[in-house]
Amino acid sequence: MPGLLKIFNDRICIIYLILILVVFSVGFIPAHGVLAEVQINEVPTKKLLAPDGLSELSVGVPDAEVTIVEYMSMSCAACAKFHKTTYSELKKKYIDTGKVRFVMREFPLDNLAAAGAMLARCLNDNNKSVALISVLYSRQREWVSSQALEVLLEIAKQAGFSKVSFEACLKDGELLKKLRRRRDKADKEFGVNATPSFFINGKRLRSHTLSVEEFEKVIGPLLNKS
Template identity: 40%
Template sequence: MPCHIRFGATLNVHRPIAFVVLVAFASLVLAGAAMAQSTIAANVAKPVSLPDMAIGSEKAPVTITEYSSMSCPHCAAFGQNVFPMLRSKYIDTGKVRFVFREFPLDIKAAAASILARCISKGDSEKYLAAVELMFKLQDRLMTQTKDTLIYVGKQHGMSEEDVKTCEEDQAQFDKLSNDQQYAHRELKVTSTPTFFLNGVKLQGSMTFEELEERITPLLKK
């Protein structure tokens, strides 16, 4: 008897057992995936070295955490073209809480992040305003970093000496580095922008329509 026919006969005999095993295996896989996703969500929500810069209701059903670099053109495009619509429709209406975290791709981006922190003094709105300005001046920030940082600082009431003192705060740079290493190690962030929607990772630039498509089902739960 041909081998494939014998195999078919054997398979038919054990089909009920095989089906049960497959169902059990699938259940384990789904449970494992759910547990892994739960772990990622918990790791995203953990406090990091630097205080989170967040806006929106803490009771919002959706939390978006963005990892961004001041030197990233895609991050600047998101900040200028997508974020205002996201804020108007979802953040200011209490549906989304937005958390901005730094993931500097180079020392210039790190310096810009530290300046935004100094400008804000813990105020998320002041922080985001500084970030917005630096995104608008991104080309200049990359080619004339020191002068641009001084300019941005002055626009927010800082003297040149204040900016210099801010940029020499090694403790802040160390915290920034620690947070970046945590994001890379625990959350597998490797590029910017990277978003987490209620813990689900979305990597790369997104249009408002693409983001809204992801948000809408979460609001219905």
């Protein structure tokens, strides 16, 4: 495999064409990738949150004491499990109470992940994008399959897309470039080499379980400082 990951072609139709190939010929190509093994345990918050050409998709008040940044891949099973379990608990206890701001950043490990991320982005509305991400994770097993194109179109229509706008979104080469730049920056500058990866006020969370308790070990002391 050349480079750090499967390299996304820059031609404007590539994602849509690959989805067609996935559905009608070669079947689904699993999400995996080998990234540079860079051990970075902490990143200055200002550097981590610096603009990178894409608006932040976030939940929670902007001035919360704690900011969690997640790097996620939409086809990643561990990411889906996190969002269906731990994230829901964090949201209820910390995000909805104004203590934590949660930022979702795309780190697509394959073309299907990029397609899911692009659809969320094309809504051009933070709340709608976050809601679509939730649906994509809850139905991940359906669209990370040989039925990818059909299921993604169905989900997209429920979010307000037409077939025309769905196809136009997946042909947006500039958006694809921005997603790739975000992924590459996270890899090279922040040492992100797997999904999901988390930074809590700039500190990398090292956890095998991704349980609420593991997050609280880091969040608690930060909240107690205030």
